[in-house]
Amino acid sequence: MKVLIHQTRETATECVAGLIVDRIARDPDVVLGLATGGTMEAVYDDLIARYRATGVSFAQAQSFNLDEYIGLTPDHPCSYWAYMREKFFHHVDFMPGRTHLPRGDAADPVVEAARYEAAIVAAGDIGLQLLGLGANGHIGFNEPTSSLSSLTRIKTLTQSTRDANARYFTSDDDVPRLAITMGIGTIMRAQDIVLLAFGANKSRIVAQMIEGPVSAACPASILQMHRNVTVVLDEEAASALALRDYYELVHPRVAAPAS
Ligand code: F6R
Numbered sequence: 290m291k292v293l294i295h296q297t298r299e300t301a302t303e304c305v306a307g308l309i310v311d312r313i314a315r316d317p318d319v320v321l322g323l324a325t326g327g328t329m330e331a332v333y334d335d336l337i338a339r340y341r342a343t344g345v346s347f348a349q350a351q352s353f354n355l356d357e358y359i360g361l362t363p364d365h366p367c368s369y370w371a372y373m374r375e376k377f378f379h380h381v382d383f384m385p386g387r388t389h390l391p392r393g394d395a396a397d398p399v400v401e402a403a404r405y406e407a408a409i410v411a412a413g414d415i416g417l418q419l420l421g422l423g424a425n426g427h428i429g430f431n432e433p434t435s436s437l438s439s440l441t442r443i444k445t446l447t448q449s450t451r452d453a454n455a456r457y458f459t460s461d462d463d464v465p466r467l468a469i470t471m472g473i474g475t476i477m478r479a480q481d482i483v484l485l486a487f488g489a490n491k492s493r494i495v496a497q498m499i500e501g502p503v504s505a506a507c508p509a510s511i512l513q514m515h516r517n518v519t520v521v522l523d524e525e526a527a528s529a530l531a532l533r534d535y536y537e538l539v540h541p542r543v544a545a546p547a548s
Pocket of ligand 1: 324325326329356420422423424428429430
């Protein structure tokens with residue numbers, strides 16, 4: 290696991306956007322695995338800025354998002370379809386039909402989950418998977434105690450995840466209780482994984498993910514078993530790491546820009 294500790298959220302975000310753009314430059318038809326949530330908003334802003342400034346193109350790439358709420362149509366303003374359209378897809382040159390999310394409004398979510406898993410396999414699996422980290426250790430919506438070899442399926446959201454995401458909904462009761470999520474086994478088939486986490490509220494779970502035992506109690510800890518994972522953190526998210534000096538010895542922090 291490569292652990293990169295940045296002084297600020299801004300430089301951590303630039304680092305992640307840079308890794309994505311570098312991958313597209315090397316591999317224009319890469320299959321990207323994408324995430325939603327607050328952490329990713331700045332990454333998409335940065336990618337849009339790079340698209341405008343440098344012309345980096347997503348036209349040959351494909352994307353598969355991690356998850357979608359069950360019960361929300363793609364045009365529901367709180368759906369992850371809407372999030373991705375508004376915050377990323379509408380601003381860059383992805384080709385219609387090459388961006389994929391599960392359908393939260395599918396008549397049979399079990400069938401939809403199987404269809405989505407099969408579509409990822411048919412695309413050759415994910416080349417570069419972008420992940421955020423839930424404060425309870427989830428990746429995608431794989432909540433604690435998820436099978437570490439699970440495939441795309443329906444998960445019941447924990448109350449803490451519903452509380453964390455309530456800010457996107459008009460009332461707490463509107464937050465869906467179920468989601469379709471890529472499984473942990475699906476995520477682990479990705480060639481490369483980049484996880485981004487910010488803030489003191491993630492520091493405890495970041496330490497468990499990197500330095501704790503591999504356990505379904507902290508689903509993100511399975512990333513210790515993947516060969517190509519880069520974890521990008523800001524100072525606050527890194528603050529509970531016991532081996533922080535070691536990570537900074539291996540990958541020295543980028544110096545703060547002179548003011
Ligand atoms: C979103 C997702 C989640 C989030 C995680 C962190 O598609 O899969 O795992 O990445 O809940 O969310 P934020 O960034 O809002 O703290």
